Amino acid sequence: DIQVTQSPSVMSASVGxxxxxxxxxxxxxxxxxxxxxxKPGKVPKRLIYGASTLQNGVPxxxxxxxxxxxxxxxxxxxxxxDFATYYCLQHDTDPPTFGQGTKVEIK
Amino acid sequence: xxxxxxxxxxxxxxxESLKISCKGSGYRFSNYYIGWVRQMPxxxxxxxxxxxxxxxxxxxxxxFQGQVTIxxxxxxxxxxxxxxxxxxxxxxxxxxxxxxxxxxxxxxxxSWGQGTLVTVSS
Numbered sequence: 001d002i003q004v005t006q007s008p009s010v011m012s013a014s015v016g017x018x019x020x021x022x023x024x025x026x027x028x029x030x031x032x033x034x035x036x037x038x039k040p041g042k043v044p045k046r047l048i049y050g051a052s053t054l055q056n057g058v059p060x061x062x063x064x065x066x067x068x069x070x071x072x073x074x075x076x077x078x079x080x081x082d083f084a085t086y087y088c089l090q091h092d093t094d095p096p097t098f099g100q101g102t103k104v105e106i107k
Numbered sequence: 108x109x110x111x112x113x114x115x116x117x118x119x120x121x122x123e124s125l126k127i128s129c130k131g132s133g134y135r136f137s138n139y140y141i142g143w144v145r146q147m148p149x150x151x152x153x154x155x156x157x158x159x160x161x162x163x164x165x166x167x168x169x170x171f172q173g174q175v176t177i178x179x180x181x182x183x184x185x186x187x188x189x190x191x192x193x194x195x196x197x198x199x200x201x202x203x204x205x206x207x208x209x210x211x212x213x214x215x216x217x218s219w220g221q222g223t224l225v226t227v228s229s
Contacts, residue, residue, distance in 0.1 A: 001169060034216050036152075043202065043219045044144075044152065050211040087152055091206065091215065094157060095168045096142065101151040 002026050004090050006099025012107040019075040021086055021102045028068045029092035035064055035073045036087045044087065048073065078104070109133040111141075111203055113220035119193050119227050126189035127223045129203035136184035137161045139205040139214070143177060143188045146222075147199045155201075158186055159208075193227045200224050 003026040013019050023033065031051035036044040046055050048064035051071055061076045075082055083106055088099040114128045129141060143155040156167035160179040167177070179186040186203060200222045206215035 031211065036216075038152070043222060046216050049213060049215060053211075053213070055213075055217070085151075089154075089216065091208075094166045094208065096154050096157075096206075097168070098144075098152045098154055 001095070002029065002090055002093055002097055004088060004097050004099040006088055006102055008102060009100060010103045010105060012105050013078050014107045015078055015080060017078045017107075019078050019082075019104060021073045021088075023066075023071045023073075023088035023090075023099045025069045025071075025090050029090045031067050032090060032092035033064075033066070033071050034089045034091065035062075036089065037082075037084045038087065039084045109205075109218045111205065111218050111220040113201075113203060113223045116224040117226070119225070120229055121194055121227055123193050123227075124189070124191055125193055125225065126187050127201060127225065129186045129188075129220050131184045131186075131205065134205075134214075137181045140208055141179060141186040142204050142206060143175075143186075144202040144204065145171075145199045146202070155188070160184075160186065193225075195227050195229075197225060198227045
């Protein structure tokens with residue numbers, strides 16, 4: 001199975017900060033990667049698919065990039081509603097695998 | 108509108124069996140894989156396994172192989188996750204989601220069930 005290493009596990013940031021989260025996979029997955037946001041008690045929400053395509057309705061401050069084995073999610077200017085946990089998911093091979101999650105906390 | 112509707116919360120005792128469901132509507136159910144995801148209290152998302160309703164092909168993540176059974180009934184657009192003998196460590200929220208294998212599409216992981224909370228306690 002493909003291993004997905006997501007970092008950091010926790011990030012303290014302030015409103016307006018630029019935030020970058022990274023996922024690395026143990027083998028190449030082309031662009032079969034999605035990013036999700038999850039708030040406490042809520043269903044995961046897809047933000048980005050195909051590594052870089054923004055889900056309809058997701059603010060443009062969210063950007064995904066990468067191909068192969070290294071991927072990033074960037075929030076250009078953190079907003080109060082962005083404090084949440086973020087997960088990447090590879091789905092190039094079955095079964096899919098999640099990264100370990102990144103909790104973005106208020107500094 | 109695409110919807111995945113899961114069965115309600117369950118409270119069970121260790122050793123009991125359980126089957127929870129995920130019913131799809133608003134799309135051609137048989138054309139998409141259904142995946143099951145576990146989230147233990149305060150913990151991260153874990154992928155459990157998948158089923159393709161057209162032929163009931165299943166695949167499990169190593170951690171869940173032999174621990175649960177995933178199935179589907181395409182005639183009623185429903186996927187299932189079941190346990191033969193529950194343990195306290197199965198206490199978690201369980202989600203289902205749909206996706207396509209083999210190509211990138213906006214229709215993969217776009218819709219999720221509302222989650223089914225399973226509590227196992229004596």
